[in-house]
Amino acid sequence: MIQNKDVFPFSAIIGQENMKKALILNILNPTIGGVLIRGEKGTAKSTTVRALAQLLPNRSVIDGCRCNCSAENSQLLCPECKALNYDQNNAPMKQQAMEVVELPLNATEDRVAGTIDIEHALSQGKQRFEPGILARAHGNILYVDEVNLLEDHVVDMLLDAAAMGVNYVEREGISFSHASRFVLVGTMNPEEGDIRPQLLDRFGIVVDVTAEEDIERRMTIVSRRIAFDSDCQTFCEKWKEQNNQLRESIHTSKQKLRTVDIGQDLVKLTAEICIETGVDGHRADITIIKTACALAALNNCHEVCREHILEAAAFALPHRTRRKPFEESSFSKSFLEKWQQ
Amino acid sequence: MIQNKDVFPFSAIIGQENMKKALILNILNPTIGGVLIRGEKGTAKSTTVRALAQLLPNRSVIDGCRCNCSAENSQLLCPECKALNYDQNNAPMKQQAMEVVELPLNATEDRVAGTIDIEHALSQGKQRFEPGILARAHGNILYVDEVNLLEDHVVDMLLDAAAMGVNYVEREGISFSHASRFVLVGTMNPEEGDIRPQLLDRFGIVVDVTAEEDIERRMTIVSRRIAFDSDCQTFCEKWKEQNNQLRESIHTSKQKLRTVDIGQDLVKLTAEICIETGVDGHRADITIIKTACALAALNNCHEVCREHILEAAAFALPHRTRRKPFEESSFSKSFLEKWQQ
Amino acid sequence: MIQNKDVFPFSAIIGQENMKKALILNILNPTIGGVLIRGEKGTAKSTTVRALAQLLPNRSVIDGCRCNCSAENSQLLCPECKALNYDQNNAPMKQQAMEVVELPLNATEDRVAGTIDIEHALSQGKQRFEPGILARAHGNILYVDEVNLLEDHVVDMLLDAAAMGVNYVEREGISFSHASRFVLVGTMNPEEGDIRPQLLDRFGIVVDVTAEEDIERRMTIVSRRIAFDSDCQTFCEKWKEQNNQLRESIHTSKQKLRTVDIGQDLVKLTAEICIETGVDGHRADITIIKTACALAALNNCHEVCREHILEAAAFALPHRTRRKPFEESSFSKSFLEKWQQ
């Protein structure tokens, strides 16, 4: 779905390092909880997320399942997999690359949640579930452009699915359910309206992007874009090798992450930062530690160090602080300086 | 339904003693009327309620009934049980664990109240009731996350069912009804909006929760969560025994409750407290006495004592007082000190 | 319908004498026009109205009629009775106890007014009217809990039926009508919102209730409720005899009412009170006189006396006065003192 428009190569994107890193961290550990990218229009936010599709690793799904079921938990299988009595031992598995699944702003409730396949009903005399975006997004990245403009009823569907990890569908007296766990990625221009607090809270980390002010870099951005627009095939061919290298290095880091350690002193540091920042609850602590581990893996370290914690805090805290008002909703990184050593 | 996401073990939840106790009291005596849990986000409110499912006792239902009918009152049977002419003597009974039934925010009216089973109608030529959440909730715990965000028309359905103990459904000119008595449990973040007064009034007791401020405990919370997220099966296995012990002790307390006594002096004390607090009507009195009895049973006492009354009052009064405004909607427990001896 | 929840015995209700008397007066003379009960929550308003069902007398209806038709006026028969050509001479009559029919807040238009019986249409090839709450309420008491929260379109249906005494239904190009005259009883908590003036105007009399402040009585209220909640069957058995005596005495008073007289001096007194109070129109006069007659019958008097008029005025005037503002919408009974002798 993401290849509708010819996709700009991820490696050819200049600058915006934080945005690119935030996306890659979520590939390394999807339980970080997704990323919200905020910034003015024309800063390659959508381009970058769509380009991410080129870097995604494979994962294991049941072959033939239309809801991307994995076989780990037999209680969470979709109706069709349940009807086939699949479990961890007998389900036919296949490897399949993760996708970036896009949720358009005007998606109907049917398209998001899925609905009844009428044609099948008419021809086969039996109603069948027609999976929606929440089924396609399972195990994948769910991308919402201009997420702050999403209609409330669709936001509610996202929140319910995100809270329960399951998508329930009721249509014309028939019920279906299937697992729906995804990395939620959203982009938004803060000038065009706020995002609902409950939805904001669902994003693990946040990055803010701005237009490039350096003239040389800006000229490069513009030249690459015009080159891409005038002959995208040649352009993509040119960047193919770099994309492949990057995907390979992400794969290596993901393996590395399994063995990354973190000391109790850094867990304590994280708690101190969160208490002092005055965030609600304990989600910030958990996200910082997961993000720091992923940063360590990305840097090829065996152990999390203090800098990883502080960098992770800069990703995880901006949208969770509220007691001390900052200008322009941007978290002041200077706040973290006191913990620098 | 509650096992969609792998469930965190109830015993592994640190702190939040009042919230846990409030839930257990409602298992001991469901006529206490449910509990509303208020607190900032990220304080394990939903985690705790969902974990409660691990502790629930068995109860007796008619085998094969899709509406959880018990056979006590033949006037309250669902249409299918009525059609089978079931009564206390001939109904096939089975033991079944109570459940935590979740009401998602975007549940449609059909899903909450039930509707007509179209597929059955098409294949069998006869319309049949398809039970909804209010049927599944009968005799169980009905859980609403972010209950203050529930849409008004669903709140109305809850209020009607709660007021009459029966769910009436009218669909396409066909009427059905079945008993629907449940323990209503809601969680909410007060910052995200108020709860309608009529709905607030339906909750027997209330607890307020806050994030853990003690660093050591906070570190433990975070560590346990990360351990659970990275390998939930091993983690759950580790806490299984403690969960079993807790369920057993709840079962014992529930038996104990039948023999707990209360003296007239404490009934009078309750009335005095309620009159002085200025609550509306007499529901607060009734709830305090029921809660105090459950507290006595939980503490393995044969008789309610003054401390049980005061602890129960702290659960039952916060959302019922209005004449003296308190800060942040929290009931000042110091108010009860004058009755301490 | 009212026996869904086990019903508390009317005789076991302590205090709230005015509320209980207002309900009984309407049994004696249904043309008094119903009663609106106003008061804070938890004051047994709903309990009392539902308990009223235990005291209701019999009345004469056509056997087999689904719309509670009586045969007095052949123009007002339901379509089915008309099709059978029933009239005062040939209709099969039976005696049947009056009911308390409850109108739930979330009742659909179809459920209130009635609709087409689809199943009958499918199986019999002919459309048939499926009576709604307004049919069931004919000749009965129609009870609306939290009547001030009723949706406007349902209020409109009530107002139309109350104004014309007939319920008209139009569904899918088919028209039905049947008589619908009922005693309207509503309860409301004034803190939860006002009642529409047109609906307020439909209630003949009004009572205001408050929580019991006397400690001993309050303890009794609470003890009886807890006893009822823990074993309702034993509790109801205990009060059965007292309920029977009360029903018998109501029957006697209803016979008595036919012979109660009123002197012209008291009709004049009524007009004076109403003119001085500044009520609109002449409905207050009429209601006071009818209520006074019923009070006389209840007190076993052959003739209305001045005290009956003044007591009736206290029931009929509070919601009809407007020129002199009172605090808290409660009619000041001291106003009536000048007519005391």
Next chain:
Amino acid sequence: MIQNKDVFPFSAIIGQENMKKALILNILNPTIGGVLIRGEKGTAKSTTVRALAQLLPNRSVIDGCRCNCSAENSQLLCPECKALNYDQNNAPMKQQAMEVVELPLNATEDRVAGTIDIEHALSQGKQRFEPGILARAHGNILYVDEVNLLEDHVVDMLLDAAAMGVNYVEREGISFSHASRFVLVGTMNPEEGDIRPQLLDRFGIVVDVTAEEDIERRMTIVSRRIAFDSDCQTFCEKWKEQNNQLRESIHTSKQKLRTVDIGQDLVKLTAEICIETGVDGHRADITIIKTACALAALNNCHEVCREHILEAAAFALPHRTRRKPFEESSFSKSFLEKWQQ
């Protein structure tokens, strides 16, 4: 339809002479344009209009027509009469009493305009128009109680029918039309909201009513009402003769009206009054002259006199004046004194 509730005898209504006269004037000349009755609740407004049905004269309609067609204009026949090729010569005519047709506030669009008769379509295989209230109202009195509370979309239907004298119906791709000319009678309590100016403008004349303040008359009003409520048949029997005499006298006046003359000096006086009053357009002039002629007929005069003009002006001007604000929307009759001689 108006006989749903037993109807109070017109002759037994005490006072409210202007209201009664305004209604009778419209029987004498229906092109006066109807009457709007304004006043507080409980002043027998609805009772009076409904009682009017007892006095209405006969008129000529096509026998068997469900739309009350007359045969005067073959272009205005309903589809069924057209299909029968009826005209002034061949249509079977019958005499039928005018009716008071009531438009309830919650009437659906289908019920007002008419719709397709589904049952006929199913059984006969052909769609047929099912006439609505606007068909029944043709040639009759259309009565709207609480006309100021009528929903906007129904008001629009009334305005269109009133403007064109025809009711057009479009349902599911089928069109029908029939003549719909009626005398519009509305009652309203000004305290419950204003009436839309366009609808107000459709009423030819207006009367304001208030409660009776005279004690003796008030006692009579109340006594007659209670007598009616306790035994309506006996009561109606008692007033039957007086009602018959009144209907007869109206019939006589209606004949008389055809020969009433008016002098040019009085037409000029009317124009002077209207110009000085500052009413819009020329409708006031026309209505005053028609009303004055009817008043003359009612008083058995051959010619309109100055007093008739002034009395007619008091009926026709109150809702048409706007340049000089009056208190309480009531037209000051003293304004007319200057033309008294």
Next chain:
Amino acid sequence: MIQNKDVFPFSAIIGQENMKKALILNILNPTIGGVLIRGEKGTAKSTTVRALAQLLPNRSVIDGCRCNCSAENSQLLCPECKALNYDQNNAPMKQQAMEVVELPLNATEDRVAGTIDIEHALSQGKQRFEPGILARAHGNILYVDEVNLLEDHVVDMLLDAAAMGVNYVEREGISFSHASRFVLVGTMNPEEGDIRPQLLDRFGIVVDVTAEEDIERRMTIVSRRIAFDSDCQTFCEKWKEQNNQLRESIHTSKQKLRTVDIGQDLVKLTAEICIETGVDGHRADITIIKTACALAALNNCHEVCREHILEAAAFALPHRTRRKPFEESSFSKSFLEKWQQ
């Protein structure tokens, strides 16, 4: 359609010369763009427009076409004419009088645009277009009474049809189109609300009307109306000859218009007036010149003279000026005096 109510003779209308002239100018040249008549109620606005039907000339349409197709442009034929392969050479033409087609305020979207003929579909097994008001209005006068009260979605349909000259209909997956060019005539009472600017802009010219203040003329107006109301047939007969003469003279002027000339000096004068008035764009210029030519034809002149331009400007400018605010939205004709010679 316009003859529903008996129509008052155009010739019998007294005064309101500008309104009558504006209507006639649009008959002479329909591309002038219609007329908006503004004025208080009761000033014979609707009466005059409806009476216009008596004066309309014939035009050429395809015989049997239900969409009033002419054969000039084969691309603009309706689906049925296209299916018959009609063109300028083979289409069967007939002469037919122009009509005044009325658009009622409560017209549904289906009635305005047309819809699918269900009965035809059922009986013939094929869906067919059922033309709506926009089809009937093609080549005719489309009249909207109270045009400022028209619902927005109908206004949108009018604007789209007026902008493109074509009516597109989409119903249930089927598309139809037909030409829809009409003279738009609207009446409105400015006190009852404004007209949307986009719709105002669609009217070529505007006239403002007021009630007659001259007593003698007013008496005549009233007398003629009462005479018409009491016996319309006799009244119409009396004015028949004058109506015929007027229709004939309009026919002559319409022929004359083809040969009317205008000098470049007057085109320049028009541009000067429009620039000085500060109107938007060039539509005012075009309308003034067309209107001036029609005025010349009406006055039987071969050439437009300066007075014609100034009179036309007084018709075309009032609703197009905005830079200099005038009182009461009325264009000050004194503004044009400077160009008088």
Next chain:
Amino acid sequence: MIQNKDVFPFSAIIGQENMKKALILNILNPTIGGVLIRGEKGTAKSTTVRALAQLLPNRSVIDGCRCNCSAENSQLLCPECKALNYDQNNAPMKQQAMEVVELPLNATEDRVAGTIDIEHALSQGKQRFEPGILARAHGNILYVDEVNLLEDHVVDMLLDAAAMGVNYVEREGISFSHASRFVLVGTMNPEEGDIRPQLLDRFGIVVDVTAEEDIERRMTIVSRRIAFDSDCQTFCEKWKEQNNQLRESIHTSKQKLRTVDIGQDLVKLTAEICIETGVDGHRADITIIKTACALAALNNCHEVCREHILEAAAFALPHRTRRKPFEESSFSKSFLEKWQQ
């Protein structure tokens, strides 16, 4: 579709050079991103866009495809082309002139996005996609008159299609998609309301138009319009040759554009201008360079020169600047003077 009304010849349009040039630039390079034309009413905005149809070049589409598919990318074929297994080698191609496809304001969602062809489903027993405006617009110009008045839900559909280059349709449980890339052209009168920022952002360039103030030119405009209105065929014939020459010259410039060069100094100048102007992101840079190249081609230059950049900036910047407020939303061209040499 655009030939509904007889179309005014593009060559006969006087003045408005910027508007005409902006349209032609988008023909030369459709990735410039469309044009928004802002100006008061009556300035030939719609006339000019519709006239553009006469100048459009041919393009290559699959013969028989109802969605205007090209065969370049087999992933983007419509369902019917996919079903035929078309690819770059086997698809039957034809040359076809680009069109101006108009999106009317009241277009339904079905008409814009397409829907299910019911008639085909009924007759063939198989559901088929019925393409909508977004399919017709693919590879063409999509024109929205009064684009600022477009309803929000249609705007959302445009934004989604523009963002993804694909139109997704879900109807009754069936999904379709097809490519939808178009040049978006909108006209608006800023006095009638703002345009949503997200939609404004989709337009590559902007032009502001005003009425002609020069009297001679104005006279010519008016004269040509009246000549066209009175005999459009003769008028169009007269301008045919000039139109043909213009179309030919556009074809030549489009060939030329492929070889136009731009120096890095001018890319840098563009970046400097954009940074100083304070536009968001980098879209302005890209648009300016593309527009400058097209201007060079139009002027028959081999290389972009500084004047082309400045002229292009005047097209691309007005709707993208926000930090320095200008009067009347118009970009001050004097801002660019500093870069003049």
